[in-house]
Amino acid sequence: MTICDHIPNDRVTRVAEAERATFVARNPKSAALAESAGRHMPGGVPLHWMKDFGTPFPLVVDRAEGAELVDADGHLMADFCLGDTGAMFGHAPAPVVAAIRAAVGDGLTAMMPSPDVTRVGEGLADLFGLPFWQVTQTASDANRAVIRWARAITKRPRLLVFAGCYHGQVDDVFVARDEDGRTVNRPGLLGQVVDLSATTVCVPFNDLAAVERELARGDVALVLTEPALTNTAMVLPAPGFLEGVEAACRAAGTLFCLDETHTISTARGGYTRAHGFAPDFFVVGKPIAGGLPAAVFGFTAAVEVAMRRVDAERPHGYSGVGTTLSGNRLQLAAMRACIEEVMTADAYAHMLTLSAVLADGLAAAIARHRLPWSVTRLGARAEIVHSPTPLLDGAHAARTVDHDLEGVIHLFLLNRDVLVTPFHNMTLVSPATTRAHVDRLVVAFDQALDALAG
Structure with missing residues (x-):
């Protein structure tokens, strides 16, 4: 059977x-x-x-x-697949197509901001409620940046994720739980040589007590989660679970990130806005530019202050965050059209x-x-x-x-x-x-x- x-x-x-x-x-x-x-x-x-x-x-x-x-x-x-969310607002939305056609002749990327930056920032802040934003190529890139910033700000090593989570091509989250409840590398990984359990802990979704136990150790920099698990047969949060996680993070000095790359389907502004959450970080990828490769991560004013402090204190050199194609002219043009006219x-x-x-x-x-x-x-x-x-x-x-x-x-x-x-x-x-x-x-x-x- x-x-x-x-x-x-x-x-x-x-x-x-x-x-x-x-x-x-x-x-x-x-x-x-x-x-x-x-x-x-x-x-x-x-x-x-x-x-x-x-x-x-x-x-x-x-x-x-x-x-x-x-x-x-x-x-x-x-x-009804719609590029597994990449085309969630439909294939080739007319405003996005028009924006791309208008922008493409003026250059695709220059590693410098375009005039659309102001409108995109304002649109993201209005839509999702966080005041500060950065642009990446993919949600994987955005999640990697959030993890790195969280560890730098808190000076803590560990990340907490949930069994069955999906946050893109991010090494830190490729973990699972074995039969004894221990964090282990996720089966099926190619070329994995590092034991990810050294810096990542994996607990069951909807188990607030397990979250609180791990945060009580005082070494978790970030809780990274989708509002609902969406890549393992959909699991919705139990009443009060996410509220409890958010409160536990505040009490423990742990930063809290909601990855809404899939759950942006919930409502305009995503699950976060619909249910009144106030995460330290917020990530959305695939559909934010109408299917053009782009993603964003948002953060609070307090996090922005901490970022500036960390950046001022570190030695000169590559931070480990960002790629040269991130925030390119074409992304910003498509994103502005999608935010203002499609979503x-x-x-x-x-x-x-x-x-x-x-x-x-x-x-x-x-x-x-x-x-x-x-x-x-x-x-x-x-x-x-x-x-x-x-x-x-x-x-x-x-x-x-x-x-x-x-x-x-x-x-x-x-x-x-x-x-x-x-x-x-x-x-x-x-x-x-x-x-x-x-x-x-x-x-x-x-x-x-x-x-x-x-």
């Missing part, structure tokens, strides 16, 4: 074989392009993650706009309303098939969870994951012109998503469950 004990493994295998054959038959151009690309790009992709969609060969995208994309074979798809209150109202419709539709299909699953939703983000009750922490989430079952559902939907994120069958609703797109997904998901029911 599968992990949910309601769909036999042989049925999953049978449906998967049929869907793989269908995918091959309907995508000959993608197959040919993947084969030719494979002569120089391993697996036919420029980044190995692009093989994680579980298809027999990579699906090649010809173009994307709004909430739709067209593949190399001409199939028009309703896109609007009306856009979020549409996204949140339609995401609720989608979540209800998916839940109704699950109920019709009497499966012990549920749908977890956070603003414009909704995810099919193989548990009848909300997930408690990363370990609970891991126990519910059935990669084969998730993969066959994803492939089934893809063959019916619907794309969802392959990681845990998560969905996003954009300002360009329509009720027709939502209905198409709900119907296709119901059909997938029919096929799996035999």
Whole structure:
């Protein structure tokens, strides 16, 4: 049986074989392009993650706009993956495209600020509530900068993260908990030679007592967390948990960072603004410039003062923070357009309303098939969870994951012109998503469950 004990493994295998054959038959151009690309790009992709969609060969995208994309074979798809959040506000938003076109002829990067800096800073402060900001290329870069600044300011070595967290390509956070609850290097890391448990501790999400015990040691510089775990089957915070973490950090002299790269789906201003948190640091990446590579980290006035003190005291030389392409002209132009014209209150109202419709539709299909699953939703983000009750922490989430079952559902939907994120069958609703797109997904998901029911 599968992990949910309601769909036999042989049925999953049978449906998967049929869907793989269908995918091959309907995508000959993608197959040919993947084969030719494979002569120089391993697996036919420029980044190995692009093989994680579980298809027999990579699906090649010809173009994307709004909430739709067209593949190399001409199939028009309703896109609920949206670049795994990078295109959360839709592909090629018109204001961002216009801003890029206007800016590109004036130079892409000069390692000096452009006139857009003032407006971008004002927009970020207004949107998210923190007064000071810096720009990076990715959220990974932003998180690395925050960790380094926190250690320099507090003069403490340790970082606290939660089991099942995801903060990008950041060495310090690649940890997990073993069966005895000890912090260990995360399995599957390539080329890892350093024992990360020396300077990072990993505790269960929603376990405030565990956080307080670690902070009581007095050597934790930073608690880095998403408001909700989003990369391990979505885990929402228990009532009062994040408030307790924030208070514990204040009491212990530990800095507190909310990484909202995914949870910006919650509401305009993210989970932080919607729920009234006041973190020392705030990070958001992927969607902040409409999908152009860019990220930002914000911080309080008190942190800015401490940064200036640390910077004045250190020897001259590279700080370990920043890259020469960070804050380039194109990033700032795209970011300004996205903040001012795309990430609007009306856009979020549409996204949140339609995401609720989608979540209800998916839940109704699950109920019709009497499966012990549920749908977890956070603003414009909704995810099919193989548990009848909300997930408690990363370990609970891991126990519910059935990669084969998730993969066959994803492939089934893809063959019916619907794309969802392959990681845990998560969905996003954009300002360009329509009720027709939502209905198409709900119907296709119901059909997938029919096929799996035999």
